[in-house]
Amino acid sequence: xxxxxxxxxxxxxxxxxxxxxxxxxxxxxxxxxxxxxxxxxxxxxxxxxxxxxxxxxxxxxxxxxxxxxxxxxxxxxxxxxxxxxxxxxxxxxxxxxxxxxxxxxxxxxxxxxxx
Amino acid sequence: xxxxxxxxxxxxxxxxxxxxxxxxxxxxxxxxxxxxxxxxxxxxxxxxxxxxxxxxxxxxxxxxxxxxxxxxxxxxxxxxxxxxxxxxxxxxxxxxxxxxxxxxxxxxxxxxx
Numbered sequence: 616x617x618x619x620x621x622x623x624x625x626x627x628x629x630x631x632x633x634x635x636x637x638x639x640x641x642x643x644x645x646x647x648x649x650x651x652x653x654x655x656x657x658x659x660x661x662x663x664x665x666x667x668x669x670x671x672x673x674x675x676x677x678x679x680x681x682x683x684x685x686x687x688x689x690x691x692x693x694x695x696x697x698x699x700x701x702x703x704x705x706x707x708x709x710x711x712x713x714x715x716x717x718x719x720x721x722x723x724x725x726x727x728x729x730x
Numbered sequence: 731x732x733x734x735x736x737x738x739x740x741x742x743x744x745x746x747x748x749x750x751x752x753x754x755x756x757x758x759x760x761x762x763x764x765x766x767x768x769x770x771x772x773x774x775x776x777x778x779x780x781x782x783x784x785x786x787x788x789x790x791x792x793x794x795x796x797x798x799x800x801x802x803x804x805x806x807x808x809x810x811x812x813x814x815x816x817x818x819x820x821x822x823x824x825x826x827x828x829x830x831x832x833x834x835x836x837x838x839x840x841x842x843x
Contacts, residue, residue: 621773646829658774658819660832673828706773713828715761715781719821721774 621707627728628697636692636725640709647690649682652704662689683709697729731823732757743841745812751805751837753820758801765794765805766819774819778808810841
């Protein structure tokens with residue numbers, strides 16, 4: 616029973632390029648979350664998606680960042696025109712639902728380095 | 731707004747000691763509190779989940795308690811081992827923002843032989 620799968624594990628991009636991060640949730644989970652961990656900082660929420668819907672994107676920068684969770688396939692976090700400040704670890708989590716007793720499971724993360 | 735604070739930020743102890751890690755949160759309207767472990771360069775491993783209606787949860791040498799009304803949780807680690815060395819993260823949700831978790835900065839634990 617595979618957990619949350621993220622790829623790639625490491626990604627290097629030059630300034631101005633696009634970064635695409637993929638996340639496949641635990642089988643049977645329809646709720647996906649993306650978090651960002653900057654060096655020496657805690658994890659910060661970015662976006663919460665269900666299949667084909669963005670539920671809460673209040674933590675995601677308004678420009679250059681977008682996320683989707685299509686009916687088929689993994690969730691994608693896309694960062695356009697990357698800058699050095701985007702260098703961070705990006706974690707995806709999934710859950711079966713929300714509310715009491717709902718456990719979130721995290722992937723291994725994608726470490727983005729912008730050079 | 732939900733803010734999560736973890737004390738201490740770092741802890742270094744000899745093997746065999748019993749440890750207490752502390753977590754506090756400002757908004758008590760939560761559904762769940764979750765403790766995670768993060769090893770350097772790795773993802774998060776869920777250790778314990780406590781629902782708001784529960785007072786504590788146990789798994790092996792780990793015991794987590796929750797006092798929702800005062801906004802506090804403690805993670806107790808018995809008979810610590812070098813393999814317990816990692817960063818321990820506390821996270822809570824919030825009733826008004828379903829699903830998302832609010833994290834503390836973590837306690838970096840080192841257990842030396």
